[in-house]
Amino acid sequence: DAKTTQPNSMESNEEEPVHLPxxxxxxxxxxxxxxxxQLPSQGPEYVIHGLTSNVxxxxxxxxxxxxxxxxxxxxHRATLRDAAVYYCILxxxxxxxxxQGTRLTINP
Amino acid sequence: xxxxxxxxxxxxxxxxxxxxxxxxPISEHNRLYWYxxxxxxxxxxxxxFQNEAQLEKSxxxxxxxxxxxxxxxxSTLEIQRTExxxxxxxxxxxxxxxxxxxxxxxxxxxQGTRLTVV
Numbered sequence: 001d002a003k004t005t006q007p008n009s010m011e012s013n014e015e016e017p018v019h020l021p022x023x024x025x026x027x028x029x030x031x032x033x034x035x036x037x038q039l040p041s042q043g044p045e046y047v048i049h050g051l052t053s054n055v056x057x058x059x060x061x062x063x064x065x066x067x068x069x070x071x072x073x074x075x076h077r078a079t080l081r082d083a084a085v086y087y088c089i090l091x092x093x094x095x096x097x098x099x100q101g102t103r104l105t106i107n108p
Numbered sequence: 109x110x111x112x113x114x115x116x117x118x119x120x121x122x123x124x125x126x127x128x129x130x131x132x133p134i135s136e137h138n139r140l141y142w143y144x145x146x147x148x149x150x151x152x153x154x155x156x157f158q159n160e161a162q163l164e165k166s167x168x169x170x171x172x173x174x175x176x177x178x179x180x181x182x183s184t185l186e187i188q189r190t191e192x193x194x195x196x197x198x199x200x201x202x203x204x205x206x207x208x209x210x211x212x213x214x215x216x217x218x219q220g221t222r223l224t225v226v
Contacts, residue, residue: 034214043112043199043217044151087150094164095141096201096215098150 004088009103012078020073020102022088027068031092035062035073037084038101044087047073078106110134112218114200120224121190128186129221133202140183141215142175143199144168151199157183158205190225197222 005023012018024033035047048055048062050071055062061074075082087101113132121127133140138159143151154173156164159180169175172190177183187194203215 043201043220045217046214049214085150094139094156094158095153097153098143101150 004090004099006086006088006099006102008100009105011105011107013107014080015077018075018078018082018104018106020075020086020088020104021070022072023070024088024090025069027090028092031090033062033064033068033071034089034091034096035060036087036089036096036098037082038087039081039084044098047086049091078104080106080108082106112200112202112216114198114218114221116221117219118222118224120226123192123225124189126186126188127190127223128184129198129200129223131183131185131200131202131218133182133200134216135181137202137204137216138180139203139205139215140177141201141203142183142185143201145197145199145220146195154185187223190223192225195223195225 032049032051034049036044037047038044048057048060050062050064063072083104083106085101085103087098089096115130119127140157142154144154145151152168153166154169155175157177160177172188175185197220199217199220201215201217203213
């Protein structure tokens with residue numbers, strides 16, 4: 001399973017944008033980049049995914065580097081409810097393989 | 109709500125007892141996954157079903173663990189002779205499968221079953 005590298009933790013302020021980085025230098029051509037987040041005492045929740053092009057949805061944006069070896073999840077205006085562990089996952093097979101993720105803290 | 113449902117939400121059992129958890133996936137999702145998560149760690153893959161067929165099992169799934177999905181709908185995960193190391197959150201997820209964008213589909217997770225072995 002291809003591996004991703006994320007910072008263990010990040011901190012931001014409420015109503016400011018947040019950029020969560022992910023490195024995946026061993027990504028293969030057919031791997032999709034998925035992001036999930038997990039709020040305290042909840043199961044993981046899908047955020048966004050992409051293959052090559054940048055993607056936007058109501059929750060976030062995903063910026064994918066041209067060589068696909070890194071990506072960035074962008075929360076445009078963080079709220080306290082965005083405090084969670086964010087997982088960057090490469091999906092090229094049936095299962096999602098989670099790493100340690102980035103614990104995001106939002107300061108009021 | 110037609111999300112993924114897991115039962116029970118919490119289970120406390122004595123070491124050596126058997127426990128069984130149930131997962132009801134989103135209807136018409138043919139893929140079902142079980143994960144285990146311990147405190148401070150990301151979820152670890154245990155096993156995966158496509159309809160009723162169990163297609164992949166992790167080495168984490170020792171012979172004390174068994175999972176079934178008899179009719180391709182709900183699934184059960186049984187742990188026999190529980191040990192304290194089995195204490196964890198057990199998560200179930202489902203996703204639609206197949207098609208041209210088969211790895212570009214999202215998985216939907218349940219709230220999990222928290223197992224405590226005393």
